[in-house]
């Protein structure tokens with residue numbers, strides 16, 4: 069008998085699940101997908117680079133169009149919003165937004181991949197013309213059209229997280245004077261304060277005005293309805309255009325309405341097969357779920373495309389009767405602002421404390437290539453290890469070209485619960501154009517191992 073699968077949300081998680089299930093199970097599954105937006109399988113991750121001009125066309129950010137999905141046998145309904153899930157009856161109610169008509173669709177299995185909603189505090193003036201979010205391709209297109217039409221000279225980016233700093237770069241590349249405002253004491257709070265301070269200094273070096281410890285209280289519009297300043301507790305900042313990068317929260321209103329279990333961060337909780345806890349025919353993945361951090365042992369909301377795609381693949385395998393699992397994350401992320409690269413994996417100091425670890429930290433200054441090699445760049449590596457066992461707990465990297473992707477070595481070591489002493493023996497590639505003879509990760513591991521030994525000696 070054909071299994072009928074309904075998918076809600078047609079981006080990374082939803083369509084990866086649909087495509088994978090169809091690839092494996094073929095005609096044994098009938099897949100109906102609903103997407104309230106105008107694009108399927110698109111890369112929101114590419115929006116800052118599209119706005120910056122690195123990526124030429126919107127189409128380049130679309131991995132698979134609705135027509136391509138349909139050709140592969142997925143019945144994808146665009147501009148159609150699922151309004152309700154009736155788990156008992158095995159039915160969703162979907163509304164065709166153009167026609168204004170609702171219909172009921174039965175399912176044997178349901179995939180919830182509704183993503184996240186941007187955080188929007190109720191600040192006065194936030195709906196003024198010239199204030200933009202960057203959540204969807206349509207948002208990106210609206211901002212690009214505005215930059216072209218209004219030719220702003222001064223921009224304020226609200227939020228100094230990774231989307232905020234990537235958008236700051238995009239605006240700098242348009243020749244706009246950029247101010248980044250963040251209520252925290254540093255940009256990139258996903259790093260420890262010392263590493264965040266390095267990002268702060270580098271951003272100022274690029275000419276970006278970074279205002280930390282500054283809470284935005286509203287937006288002032290001119291007589292034409294267009295934003296002209298961002299109001300803060302410390303005064304007014306003139307702005308011709310504003311970009312909001314205030315983070316996201318799981319989009320789980322639909323799931324809540326169906327009484328599905330949500331975790332402390334508002335996301336759906338699943339087992340390793342991405343099946344919603346306590347439900348045998350409901351699956352969820354992507355930005356609407358919480359994930360287990362394998363280092364801290366705690367659930368987190370980590371809204372990243374890398375996880376959403378993996379979740380989708382896992383759901384697709386399991387729906388098709390094959391097996392795949394997603395055990396959790398170690399907290400790896402990478403970003404950049406102009407030439408400065410920023411990467412992190414594992415726990416920050418405050419996470420380690422919260423998770424009950426005693427730890428040592430080391431910070432090393434090194435270079436991306438042999439010190440004598442043309443084009444070698446500075447990089448800083450901070451490494452955190454458990455105080456007595458020497459287990460690696462986290463790594464943060466701030467540096468120039470060639471720095472960031474070194475985080476993957478640390479992420480792999482974390483995944484395998486290696487100690488920093490074990491890491492000192494890693495067989496990492498060396499030739500002068502690629503690394504110093506001691507790779508910065510090895511130097512940090514050596515120093516961390518020495519710090520662990522000293523901590524052990526201190527106990528005797």
Ligand SMILES: Cc1cc2nc3c(=O)[nH]c(=O)nc-3n(C[C@H](O)[C@H](O)[C@H](O)COP(=O)(O)OP(=O)(O)OC[C@H]3O[C@@H](n4cnc5c(N)ncnc54)[C@H](O)[C@@H]3O)c2cc1C
Nearest residue numbers: 077079080081104112113150183354355371372373374376
């Ligand atoms: C500017 C930006 C840059 C980013 N950069 C990176 C990066 O560099 N690296 C990285 O790993 N991640 C990055 N991300 C995050 C990444 O884009 C997301 O984690 C990823 O898109 C999540 O995929 P998803 O399928 O879970 O959710 P989404 O991509 O949000 O898709 C969910 C879909 O569900 C639809 N939907 C929601 N509710 C309904 C409903 N009731 N009915 C029908 N449809 C519905 C939505 O319209 C949406 O299209 C970035 C995000 C942004 C915004």
